[in-house]
Amino acid sequence: MFGVGGEVIWVNLTTGSIEKRPIDEDMVRKYLLGAGYLSRVLYDMIPVGTDPLGKDNVLGFATGLLTGSMFPQSSRHVIAALSPLTNIWGESHAAGFWGAELKLAGYDAIMFTGASSVPMYLHIEDAKVELLDASHLWGKDVFETDDMIRKTHGKRCRVLSIGQAGENLVRFAAIMNDRDRASARSGLGAVMGSKKLKAISVKGTGKIEVADPKNYLKRMDEFYERMLSNAFTPGRVKYGTTSLVELMQHIGRLPSYNMRQGVFEGYDKISGDAINEKYLVKARSDWSCLQRCGRYTAVRSGPYSFEGGAPEFETQSAMGSRCGNDNLESVLFGHHLANQYGIDTISLGGTISWAMEAWDEGLITAEDTGGIDLSWGNDDTIIKLTKMIALREGFGDILAEGSERAAQRIGRGTNKFVMTVKKQEIAGQEPRAQKSMGLAAVTAARGADHLYGFPVLDEAGFDEDIKKRFGEEYLPEMADRLNPKYKGIMVKECEDFMVMVESVGLCKYGTQIPPEFYYDDVALALKVHNGLDLTGADLQEIGERIVNLNRLFNARFGVTRKDDCLPDRLTKVKAPLGPSAGEVVELDQMLDEYYSVRGWDQVTGLPLKETLERLGLENDN
């Protein structure tokens, strides 16, 4: 097959054995690579009863079929394991250069079984793959680790690692690559830490051979032209995702004060324009990226001085509005610190804001916190707690468990303020202001998540795309973010598409927002790059197969419809303020429609026999 590394590295960290196996092309036709590949392999290897932080968990890293290609935004890799945060399917993705470098070294994926008793890192230089002692790296942060490994093995090395948060088994620790790219969600950094695997460094001096070299540049020129002339691209370059603060405030979807409300009076102080005015140094790209959403910022003086890759909308929301914090410098610095320690900023802000609301309600006091003042908007506290969580110091040790476990431990009714689905903190989409996001958060395989389905088609006037993808008969309801009708249909379609996108290694920018490239474009790219003859319909079915297999994985760990729920605040309490005031999430109605169009049982929420048969998964239940 063209366009791939060709081999998967299997590392047993208990024995230290390293084995290379060719990729299975039959499996590629059913699951592609990336998220699909990991979904299949981990489903077959992780039985019920597995301890996510024990040696029996399996941790996989996979690139997609187009990772390292010249298709716009084709830099991504996927990481998966049983999640220590949710105890179900754990998956996370990042851009950067690490994935493309792995391809250039001749590999598509790396699978880790077992656990080491001493810190190790895996170093790959083309055919040479070795496990090396990492005792000198243990305890170092992400930037120090990057510096030290590249000093040893050369600047060309691309480094992926955990920081102190992963080492300390923080349940929402991230895995970082290329310094500031984060596979943040699902707490996979803690899985790496539990296996005493500090880093994976790669240097690949090989080449990626493509199926149609004669027409390759011409095809890519056509894709580039479309991406660059898309009306969204200039704004993406200018703001990255940071101007979403303004847009979300405008529709009442900016989580504020732990999701009490979807508007924040200080929004303009943490907005995209506020960042550009004073702090933006540069727009950055990852491999083959034409959108340049990466931000490089600097705070030049004061307690929050830093220079580095930051931020992203999710952090502005999580460490800003969600904590009632309008001190922008602390938000930027907080993001930078989270990169340095290797922490998911969404769960970090979600957990701190839970504690702040519990403090506000008088349920957590200075006695619990060791004297730290948890008042809304206390930026000093947010920064202090970020460090304390990463290092599991004092009150930070409790928060490092995530908001749901912390609430269980503290009790006193603080669980009422936990804003999670399946123990993972809900991301920056106040779902009462966009119903599809509420549904997507509960159906996502990795617990609360906006990216598994990323149903943004009802967000900003994509009526034409809805018409194209679904048909005119679904308008105007499907395009109306407050109307629950047809959202089950939309979320199902978006999930199938997005897991397929994660399996080929593309970004959600350019495929889902803006919705420039769709199934047929990906099919064409797979033909030109990999020589695969798959139709758009084939790709849709593969996406559906992966979603169903993820659901079966979660069913193994006890998930049913009863777990597909939102906090009462979002389904029972009307949004108090702003443009979406008076709204609640009509979750049951949307779920009924979703299960029905998925071919899942209405009572259990699990795939029906005929659905599994249709997707070739009948032997997997």
Next chain:
Amino acid sequence: MTQLKFVFGDPEICSGCMICANVCSMYYFKVISPTRSRVRVMRIEPALDFPLFCRNCKDAPCIDACPERALSRTSKGIVIVNNSKCNGTGMCVKACPYNAIHINPDTGKAIKCIQCGQCVDRCPADALFLTTDEDLANREDEGRMMELYEKHKEELYSKEEGF
């Protein structure tokens, strides 16, 4: 000789996407491979991305360094490698002060930028331009860019293997 052309990139505008490197290896060798590209992209923090091209030096030490006399300057002023003469001694690589010549590991021959402009046309950030010493001096920000290259020259031109 002030009209010698070369491709130059603004390290404060370049976003590091590697598209120039991949365009180059695809255009000339029909593969995606930064190691087989005539341009190298190096990221140096804070916030700089350097695309490294042949500077088309007036005195072109690479030409004199080659024991096989495989390098020469064309009438248009482009320094080219004659593949039938080149046997990959690497002397030109050593002689180049800008780390802009490399040996293609597949062919064993030296490769360097010949100012074809394929990457310039496709740079999504418009960070690359075809220029001359005179033109570069006339650009008002010439001092800024050159200063950055100068400041980081040790790292940029260190000729680390694989870069």
